[in-house]
Amino acid sequence: MSGTQPIELVPKLRARTAAAVADRRLGRSLAAATDTFVGRKAAAYGHLADVEAVGDEARGIRARILARLPELLEQLANNVMAAGGHVHWAGDAADANAYIVELAKARGVDAVVKSKSMVTEETALNDALEAAGCTVTETDLGEWIIQVAHETPSHIIVPAIHKDRRQVAETLSRVADGDLSDVPEELAAFARTRLRQRFLEAGMGISGVNFGVAETGSLVLVTNEGNGRLVTSVPPIHVAVMGMERVVATVADLDVLLALLPRAATGQAITTYVSMITGPRRPPEPDGPEELHLVLLDNGRSDILGTEFTEMLACIRCGACLNACPVYRQVGGHAYGWVYSGPMGAVLTPLLNHSDAAQEVAQASSLCGACWDACPVGIPLQDMLLGLRRRNAEASTTRVERMAWAAWAATWSRPGRYRASLRGASRGFRLMGSPAHAPGHVDRWSLGRTLPVPGKRSFRDLWKDGIL
Amino acid sequence: MDDRTEDDSSLAVALFPTCVVDGFRPEAGVAAVRVLRRLGCAVEVPDTTCCGQPAWNAGQVDAAAKVARTTLDALTASDAELVVVPAGSCATMMTVFWPELFDLAGDDDGAEAARALVPRVREFSVAVDGLTPEVALANEAGERVAYHRSCHMLRELRIVTEPERLLARAGVTPVPTGAEGRCCGFGGLFSVKLPEVSTAMADDVLDEVVAVGADEVVGCDASCLMHLEARSNERRLGLRFEHLAEVLERVATT
Numbered sequence: 175m176s177g178t179q180p181i182e183l184v185p186k187l188r189a190r191t192a193a194a195v196a197d198r199r200l201g202r203s204l205a206a207a208t209d210t211f212v213g214r215k216a217a218a219y220g221h222l223a224d225v226e227a228v229g230d231e232a233r234g235i236r237a238r239i240l241a242r243l244p245e246l247l248e249q250l251a252n253n254v255m256a257a258g259g260h261v262h263w264a265g266d267a268a269d270a271n272a273y274i275v276e277l278a279k280a281r282g283v284d285a286v287v288k289s290k291s292m293v294t295e296e297t298a299l300n301d302a303l304e305a306a307g308c309t310v311t312e313t314d315l316g317e318w319i320i321q322v323a324h325e326t327p328s329h330i331i332v333p334a335i336h337k338d339r340r341q342v343a344e345t346l347s348r349v350a351d352g353d354l355s356d357v358p359e360e361l362a363a364f365a366r367t368r369l370r371q372r373f374l375e376a377g378m379g380i381s382g383v384n385f386g387v388a389e390t391g392s393l394v395l396v397t398n399e400g401n402g403r404l405v406t407s408v409p410p411i412h413v414a415v416m417g418m419e420r421v422v423a424t425v426a427d428l429d430v431l432l433a434l435l436p437r438a439a440t441g442q443a444i445t446t447y448v449s450m451i452t453g454p455r456r457p458p459e460p461d462g463p464e465e466l467h468l469v470l471l472d473n474g475r476s477d478i479l480g481t482e483f484t485e486m487l488a489c490i491r492c493g494a495c496l497n498a499c500p501v502y503r504q505v506g507g508h509a510y511g512w513v514y515s516g517p518m519g520a521v522l523t524p525l526l527n528h529s530d531a532a533q534e535v536a537q538a539s540s541l542c543g544a545c546w547d548a549c550p551v552g553i554p555l556q557d558m559l560l561g562l563r564r565r566n567a568e569a570s571t572t573r574v575e576r577m578a579w580a581a582w583a584a585t586w587s588r589p590g591r592y593r594a595s596l597r598g599a600s601r602g603f604r605l606m607g608s609p610a611h612a613p614g615h616v617d618r619w620s621l622g623r624t625l626p627v628p629g630k631r632s633f634r635d636l637w638k639d640g641i642l
Numbered sequence: 643m644d645d646r647t648e649d650d651s652s653l654a655v656a657l658f659p660t661c662v663v664d665g666f667r668p669e670a671g672v673a674a675v676r677v678l679r680r681l682g683c684a685v686e687v688p689d690t691t692c693c694g695q696p697a698w699n700a701g702q703v704d705a706a707a708k709v710a711r712t713t714l715d716a717l718t719a720s721d722a723e724l725v726v727v728p729a730g731s732c733a734t735m736m737t738v739f740w741p742e743l744f745d746l747a748g749d750d751d752g753a754e755a756a757r758a759l760v761p762r763v764r765e766f767s768v769a770v771d772g773l774t775p776e777v778a779l780a781n782e783a784g785e786r787v788a789y790h791r792s793c794h795m796l797r798e799l800r801i802v803t804e805p806e807r808l809l810a811r812a813g814v815t816p817v818p819t820g821a822e823g824r825c826c827g828f829g830g831l832f833s834v835k836l837p838e839v840s841t842a843m844a845d846d847v848l849d850e851v852v853a854v855g856a857d858e859v860v861g862c863d864a865s866c867l868m869h870l871e872a873r874s875n876e877r878r879l880g881l882r883f884e885h886l887a888e889v890l891e892r893v894a895t896t
Contacts, residue, residue: 192838201842500825504842538836540829540843541699542793563701564746579697583705586661587712592691596665618834622841623872626666633664633671637687642675 177268178473179298179326181523182511183531187538194505203338204506211332211497214441215548221443222433232434233552235427236488243479243487246388246421247470253391257453259466266473267297273469274299274380274413275306281411283308283377287369289395289402290314291382292330292491293417293471295513296526299380311372313401315365319345328507330514331439331493336506369401379405379463383416384491385431386468389424392452393468396436396445406451412463414451418475419487431490438492438550474526482561486521488551495555498548501538510535517545517555524562530571536562593634600628653773655683656722658713658736660729660864661692663885667864670885674728674766677890681773688716693735698743699830707747710740718755725762726769728887729863730795733765738798765795767862767886771804774811787889788851789816790861790870791823805862805886812893816860821850828869844873851881858882860889 182190194200219225239246251261264270278286286308288294300310300321312321316333320326323345327333334342343356346364354364373379381402385394393414395402406412422428436442455462478487496502496516507515511531514522523535536559545555566572585591603625619625636642655678659671675685694710697703717725727733737760744752764772789809795801809816827833827843834840848870851859857880861867864885871883884892 188836188838191836195838195842500827500843500846501836501839503846504839537832538839540793540825540827540832540840542825542829543797544793544823544825547797560699560701563699564703565701567701567703575700576702579700579702579705583697583708586691587708589689589691589712589716592661592712596661599665618837619872621837622876623837623844623869624875626868626872628665629668631668633659633668634687636668636672637675642672 177266177271177297177302178527179267179296179513181527181529181532183529186531187509187511187534190509190511191505191538194509199338200336200506201504203336204503207332207335208497208503211441211493212548215438215494215497216441218437218441218443222437228430228433229550229552232430232550233488235422235430236490236551237485239421239423239427240419240479240484240487242423243419243421246423247418249388250386250391250421251468251470253388254386254393254453254466254468255391257391257466258456259391259453259468261468261470264469264471264473267471270297270415270469270471270473271299271302274415274467275302275308277411277413277467278303278308278378279306281377283411285372285376286310286378286380287313287372287376287405287409288317288380289382289397289405290317290333291380291415292327292513293382293415294380295327296417296473297415297471299415311369311376313369313372313399313405314397315362315399315401318365318369322346322349326508326513328515329493329496330491330516330518331496336508373404373408376409378411378413379407379409380413380415381406383414383420383468384435385428386416386421387423387425387428387450388421390452392425392450394428394432395449395451396432396447397449398440398442398446400447403447403449406449407461407463410463411465411467412451412454413467413469415469415471418470418472419489434550435490435492438490438494438548478525483521483525483558485553486518486525486558488553489518489522490551491518492550494548494550495545498544499539500542500544501540505538510538517559518553521555521558521562524565533562533566533569536566593632596628596632597635600630600632603628604630652682652684653724654722655685655769656717656720656725657685657687658690658693658717658725658727658732659687660727660732662864662868663728666868667885670728670864670887673885673887673891674726677770677887678726678773681770683773686720686722688720690716693732693740694743695732695735695739696830698735698739699832703743703746707743707749707752710735710743711749711752714740714752714755714759718759723762724764724769725759726764726766728766728885729865730765730792730799730801731863731865733763734794734798736760737763765799765801765862767805767808768801770890771808785814785858786856787814787816787858787860788819788854788856790826790847790859790866792861792863792866793823793825795862796823801862808886808890809860812890814860814889814893817854817856819847819850819854819856821847824850826866826870828866830865833869840869841873844870845877848874848877848879848881852879856881858884860884860886862886
């Protein structure tokens with residue numbers, strides 16, 4: 175799939191997660207940040223009159239939208255064009271990138287500024303633009319930090335969540351004249367000064383889209399730093415890249431979803447900026463781009479529509495599931511290996527990426543369901559993960575595993591053999607002591623955990639002997 | 643084997659011990675039987691094996707259905723009024739996932755039998771709480787215990803108040819920790835597929851238990867307790883781990 179951000183094939187999931195767990199500094203950063211976001215979300219939700227009712231309403235809205243997605247996308251595209259914008263339907267990442275690169279070439283653009291957009295991470299747009307000779311500057315502070323560090327976002331809302339302030343200072347010092355202090359205000363001031371020049375030089379501004387409103391053709395952006403406004407209004411061309419599931423039917427839909435997105439994402443009742451962009455600049459307006467291009471990206475999404483995973487397209491990319499997830503809390507985003515991480519990433523990665531390495535990511539969950547509880551639109555992420563595991567279990571690559579399960583089922587579907595297997599385990603344990611070199615996965619359990627001691631006699635044996 | 647005699651008015655209960663209690667924590671099963679008997683139940687133990695959850699979580703529908711069917715048939719054959727399960731996770735498997743499992747496996751009879759069984763299934767704490775609306779269970783014990791809310795019980799079955807109410811009535815007031823509702827990291831095969839993450843998750847819970855000065859962890863899922871205990875022992879934290887049934891049984895007889 176050329177154009178899509180590649181998934182890390184090597185090392186494998188276990189090695190990636192083990193390395194992340196071993197990084198104590200990462201663990202501290204993640205625990206502190208996710209605890210903060212979870213706390214803020216709870217407080218912000220506390221101010222809603224009826225949390226459950228709003229959640230149900232939002233879930234209903236998303237379901238109704240997905241039920242008529244093609245029609246709403248047509249309506250959105252028509253209204254964007256009616257407002258003077260251009261629309262490009264991109265089948266895949268390469269298609270989206272090619273359109274934007276060609277546009278940049280045609281208009282002689284050599285400098286691009288971007289506001290935070292996960293969908294352009296998905297398409298690896300920066301690489302495509304740079305290969306075509308454009309300089310690309312990320313202007314969201316977190317995105318800029320990781321761009322300077324030559325890394326990728328490790329959280330869909332907080333791209334540099336894996337770095338503490340000392341690491342941020344070290345990173346930004348690389349592009350400063352001297353060493354920067356680790357005082358957040360000073361670091362932000364440095365970024366502001368640096369980035370301001372880039373906005374003025376840029377020939378093209380590229381943004382994502384939080385919601386596209388079909389009935390008005392408006393593109394909605396929620397941001398906190400103001401860079402989104404500059405990206406979409408200062409350069410002469412604004413390109414907005416939108417995953418096709420981000421459409422909403424009406425402004426009334428938006429009203430409900432905008433009440434939840436910032437609350438779930440950052441614990442804010444509303445973000446500092448909420449921009450509704452309807453078409454490019456029109457006379458006599460003094461501000462805004464001369465051209466507006468909306469790139470509607472499919473990239474595997476329509477393959478999800480109508481399957482048991484359809485509800486995943488209801489995701490509004492708030493990141494609440496990442497913050498709530500006990501696995502993400504230990505390993506952060508990079509260990510998932512691709513653009514999206516946490517529970518939503520564990521579901522989306524195998525769905526959008528068809529490699530074997532991507533399928534493995536569905537294992538990165540204990541199925542505790544904290545993500546489901548956290549999700550503002552109630553996506554049963556743990557059920558989706560189970561569905562993906564069922565899909566994997568049917569693949570040819572898992573034949574050996576399937577055979578092992580069949581053997582297990584042959585034993586444990588017969589009460590007599592089941593009892594014998596428990597007795598065998600108990601006896602074996604007592605004969606050999608702690609079997610550190612025992613077969614199977616025992617060695618993996620023994621990393622950091624004592625082996626559970628089987629009962630001397632099983633409960634059932636005690637019962638059968640009438641001891642109870 | 644059956645507690646009931648002719649013209650018995652006691653409540654007939656079928657206990658599904660679960661494979662983990664059966665093999666690794668028989669004390670919890672023994673305690674569950676004694677507590678239920680003390681509350682006037684006639685307990686029987688049908689010839690069950692496992693609910694099939696390990697295979698289900700691994701996506702192995704056929705293996706899960708085959709094993710689950712054995713347990714389902716044994717429980718269906720019992721005419722006990724309630725099926726009591728001393729594990730939130732297995733109770734979830736049976737009441738939430740069994741119908742779907744048998745549907746996916748193309749076992750229509752199994753799906754029908756599972757749906758018929760669901761209304762009879764009770765997680766242990768819910769069963770006991772329902773049986774003793776007014777009776778104080780025991781005396782003051784004054785232990786400092788942390789109650790571990792296991793994930794399936796909390797989020798799939800939404801069982802929150804019953805276990806803690808029972809503990810309180812047994813004279814045990816659980817100490818709140820900073821890890822309320824956080825997964826212990828077991829997750830069945832997850833614990834060996836990603837052992838480093840799983841162990842770190844256990845630490846995350848255990849550190850909070852130690853931080854509040856608790857010396858015992860009580861829960862309603864022997865599997866979660868087994869995982870936490872394995873990590874605690876490795877770290878020599880000196881914590882004790884008990885199933886709710888064991889606490890109720892022990893405290894009530896002292």
